[in-house]
Amino acid sequence: MRWAFSSALVLVWTAVVAAKSFSGNRLLVVLEEQGEREKYSVFLEDLTSRGYTTTVESPKADKLSLFRHGERAYDHVLLLPAKSKGLGPALTANNILEFLKKEGNIIIALSSESGTPTAVQSALLELDISIPADKGAVVVDHFNYDATSASEKHDVLLLELPGAIRSSIKNYFGGDGYIAVPRAVGQVLGNESPLLAPVLRAPSTAYSYNPKDEAEAVEDPFAVGKQLNLISTMQANNAARLTVVGSAELLQNKWFSESAKLAGKTIKTANREFAHKLSAWTFKETGVLKVGKIIHYQDEGKSKKMNTSTAVPENNPGIYRVKTDVHFQVEISEYSNDHLIPFTPASTDNIQLEFSMLSPFQRLNLSPIAQTANATIFGVAFKTPDQHGIFNFRINYRRPFLTNIDEKRQVTVRHFAHDEWPRSWQISGAWVWIGGIWVTVAGWLAFVALWLWSKPAERSVKKTQ
Amino acid sequence: MRVLSSFVSSLLLSGATIVSAASSWSFEDATVSVSSKGAGVGAGPKDKLSPSTPLAKSVSLGVSDTLKLLLTIVDGKTAKRPHQAFLTLTDPITGLEESLVLNVKESGKGKVDVSQKDLPHQFLTSSKPIAASIVIGSFGSSTPYKSKVFDLQVSRDPNVPLTIPEAPLRYAAEPEIRHIFRADPQSPPKMITIVFAAAVVAALPVLFGVWATLGANVGHLSKALGDAPVSHALFYGSILAMEGIFFMYYTSWNLFQTLPAAGLVGVVAFLSGSRALTEVQERRLAGLR
Numbered sequence: 001m002r003w004a005f006s007s008a009l010v011l012v013w014t015a016v017v018a019a020k021s022f023s024g025n026r027l028l029v030v031l032e033e034q035g036e037r038e039k040y041s042v043f044l045e046d047l048t049s050r051g052y053t054t055t056v057e058s059p060k061a062d063k064l065s066l067f068r069h070g071e072r073a074y075d076h077v078l079l080l081p082a083k084s085k086g087l088g089p090a091l092t093a094n095n096i097l098e099f100l101k102k103e104g105n106i107i108i109a110l111s112s113e114s115g116t117p118t119a120v121q122s123a124l125l126e127l128d129i130s131i132p133a134d135k136g137a138v139v140v141d142h143f144n145y146d147a148t149s150a151s152e153k154h155d156v157l158l159l160e161l162p163g164a165i166r167s168s169i170k171n172y173f174g175g176d177g178y179i180a181v182p183r184a185v186g187q188v189l190g191n192e193s194p195l196l197a198p199v200l201r202a203p204s205t206a207y208s209y210n211p212k213d214e215a216e217a218v219e220d221p222f223a224v225g226k227q228l229n230l231i232s233t234m235q236a237n238n239a240a241r242l243t244v245v246g247s248a249e250l251l252q253n254k255w256f257s258e259s260a261k262l263a264g265k266t267i268k269t270a271n272r273e274f275a276h277k278l279s280a281w282t283f284k285e286t287g288v289l290k291v292g293k294i295i296h297y298q299d300e301g302k303s304k305k306m307n308t309s310t311a312v313p314e315n316n317p318g319i320y321r322v323k324t325d326v327h328f329q330v331e332i333s334e335y336s337n338d339h340l341i342p343f344t345p346a347s348t349d350n351i352q353l354e355f356s357m358l359s360p361f362q363r364l365n366l367s368p369i370a371q372t373a374n375a376t377i378f379g380v381a382f383k384t385p386d387q388h389g390i391f392n393f394r395i396n397y398r399r400p401f402l403t404n405i406d407e408k409r410q411v412t413v414r415h416f417a418h419d420e421w422p423r424s425w426q427i428s429g430a431w432v433w434i435g436g437i438w439v440t441v442a443g444w445l446a447f448v449a450l451w452l453w454s455k456p457a458e459r460s461v462k463k464t465q
Numbered sequence: 466m467r468v469l470s471s472f473v474s475s476l477l478l479s480g481a482t483i484v485s486a487a488s489s490w491s492f493e494d495a496t497v498s499v500s501s502k503g504a505g506v507g508a509g510p511k512d513k514l515s516p517s518t519p520l521a522k523s524v525s526l527g528v529s530d531t532l533k534l535l536l537t538i539v540d541g542k543t544a545k546r547p548h549q550a551f552l553t554l555t556d557p558i559t560g561l562e563e564s565l566v567l568n569v570k571e572s573g574k575g576k577v578d579v580s581q582k583d584l585p586h587q588f589l590t591s592s593k594p595i596a597a598s599i600v601i602g603s604f605g606s607s608t609p610y611k612s613k614v615f616d617l618q619v620s621r622d623p624n625v626p627l628t629i630p631e632a633p634l635r636y637a638a639e640p641e642i643r644h645i646f647r648a649d650p651q652s653p654p655k656m657i658t659i660v661f662a663a664a665v666v667a668a669l670p671v672l673f674g675v676w677a678t679l680g681a682n683v684g685h686l687s688k689a690l691g692d693a694p695v696s697h698a699l700f701y702g703s704i705l706a707m708e709g710i711f712f713m714y715y716t717s718w719n720l721f722q723t724l725p726a727a728g729l730v731g732v733v734a735f736l737s738g739s740r741a742l743t744e745v746q747e748r749r750l751a752g753l754r
Contacts, residue, residue: 140604142548142549142602142603142604142609143602143609143611151605151606152605153604154602154604166637168637168638191633192633192634193633194633194634194635204553204555204562205549205551205553205600205602205609205611207549207551207564209548216546216548216571217546217547217548217549217550217569218548218549218566219566219568221566224551224564225553225562225564226560226562227562323646349638350638351638352638352639352641354642355644360642361642361644362642362643362644363639363640363641363642364641364642364643365638383644385644385646386644386646386647398636399636399637427652428652428653428655428658429658431658431659431662432658432661432662432665434662435662435665435666436665439665439666439668439669441711442669443669443672445704445705445708446673446676448701448704449683449701450681450683452685452689452697452700452701452741452745453683453684453685453686453689454682454683454684454685454754455682455683455684455685455753456753456754457680
């Protein structure tokens with residue numbers, strides 16, 4: 001009965017929640033003028049078709065609130081640029097950060113034509129993302145511009161889909177084609193935070209300037225070249241994601257499949273595909289890692305196969321001896337659009353196991369040893385260190401664009417028991433002492449026999465005296 | 466036309482410049498000079514730069530030197546001020562870029578001064594020369610210009626310590642740690658052990674030999690067994706058994722197996738021993754010892 005009920009519940013759940021996001025499907029779109037909605041209709045329809053229930057609200061609406069009863073009222077927020085300077089009481093910088101703290105995901109789209117609201121600006125500053133303070137600052141590049149729509153102003157940049165920022169980082173935004181980035185607001189990322197990662201960098205010849213400056217030549221640009229980001233992301237420690245899109249126009253219907261002209265050749269923009277990838281990542285459809293079972297066992301010469309069924313508990317030993325051979329296995333899946341797939345890290349990247357007591361005694365690269373339908377099993381074999389104490393098997397896997405893994409399994413590592421040491425006769429240095437003991441024993445037995453039964457020697461000498 | 470335009474774009478992509486195009490940005494009369502502190506203006510060596518080919522030798526910038534770049538920017542043939550005029554320095558290994566803005570006058574005359582304090586620390590420690598390129602671009606249809614003009618070799622005074630900020634944290638795989646185990650305890654060479662063990666074992670026959678020369682014998686054994694057979698057999702047997710118990714304890718028994726056995730044998734030894742020793746005393750009193 002109970003089983004039937006719960007399976008019915010699961011059926012209902014899958015029917016209702018067809019969202020592809022790992023974290024939820026309630027999406028709030030903040031748009032000041034409802035008339036502007038038409039401009040983003042394709043992007044919003046794409047989101048709806050991926051299972052999001054979108055609520056479009058004006059920032060000034062009375063009932064708008066990111067929270068209800070102290071919890072998130074939405075799972076994701078898409079903040080489109082607004083004409084007005086303020087965003088109202090519902091969308092203060094504090095509320096935006098609080099929303100991130102409660103694991104909500106945000107896309108903030110900026111536009112150089114309408115100024116950035118102070119709430120957004122200070123929220124970004126809090127995250128160490130700085131944008132030009134003056135309204136109207138725009139990124140231009142005299143080398144990679146669209147000659148059809150911006151032959152004079154050079155403010156519509158045509159860029160290839162981005163590559164991986166480092167070889168050890170998976171690229172969730174790559175592909176073939178060009179993205180049009182019209183009238184973008186450039187961002188500069190703080191150097192200290194490892195949580196920030198650029199998605200789309202400006203080309204090396206681009207710079208950000210304010211057209212309102214009457215100066216004929218740029219003298220003190222906000223930022224130049226690759227230090228200028230057109231799209232940047234932040235993934236908080238709780239895996240809440242925030243994406244800053246420098247150009248809201250990038251998401252508009254107009255640029256989704258537009259013919260553009262770059263240095264004489266006509267190209268088609270791939271903005272729609274890119275917007276999909278960008279929103280899919282931010283709203284946790286991609287780059288989400290899930291840890292399944294973690295098992296470890298003492299190596300007794302035969303390898304054990306991991307039982308990946310959730311019905312079987314992990315059932316790991318709680319104690320090991322120092323210097324024993326131990327096998328460790330972990331099951332990691334990656335969520336990709338709507339299902340879990342086996343996770344493969346970037347080619348030069350490694351998932352690492354730390355066997356640690358306060359500090360790691362062993363830090364070892366895990367290698368994939370098997371694959372199930374939706375998980376890769378990573379494993380490593382090692383020897384427990386010659387130090388007893390309370391140890392942790394720890395996997396702390398943090399990479400840009402991937403949710404964090406921090407798993408620990410605690411075990412005791414005991415020293416040798418008294419009967420686990422090698423016997424004294426196995427130690428060649430002890431043979432002299434062992435020999436001494438048995439010689440003494442034999443001598444003692446002989447002495448007792450003599451003392452009991454020895455017959456005195458002939459008294460002939462004494463008699464003669 | 467199409468051929469020409471694709472030709473132009475391919476030239477553009479390869480970073481070469483087009484001087485012949487009707488309207489394209491370029492520069493003229495460019496000189497780069499390095500003057501050290503204290504020396505007069507224009508004292509250092511001066512090199513002419515060409516917009517089409519980079520300087521063959523690299524320009525060296527010492528600790529207290531100032532690099533001065535002077536040029537006239539032209540749009541086609543006419544001198545003009547562009548919106549963008551940068552000197553971009555690129556680290557060939559890391560790809561790090563730093564752009565310095567040229568100060569350009571209305572007449573198109575531009576200049577920039579570079580000294581080591583203007584450069585980020587990565588450039589100061591770079592092992593390879595840094596590529597310096599000039600970027601000129603502006604709004605409108607004129608072709609922008611970007612080309613490498615010279616290599617900058619930054620020479621540092623090794624005695625002056627450079628404060629390099631600690632690299633910020635980035636999430637990446639960390640270096641592996643493999644625990645270094647303490648060395649196993651060592652035994653001396655087996656030959657030595659065997660020699661000394663043989664010496665110890667050889668002491669037993671020596672002892673027996675010495676006893677034999679002093680007249681040791683077991684001549685009273687039959688007499689003792691005749692007088693108190695049970696107690697002598699039990700007493701000596703219990704002493705042998707005690708040694709056997711010690712042997713079992715050494716090889717396999719635990720303390721709880723050993724103690725009852727040792728207690729039992731001990732009682733037997735005590736009881737039989739008192740009888741056996743009485744017999745020995747009788748022999749002594751009889752003058753037989």
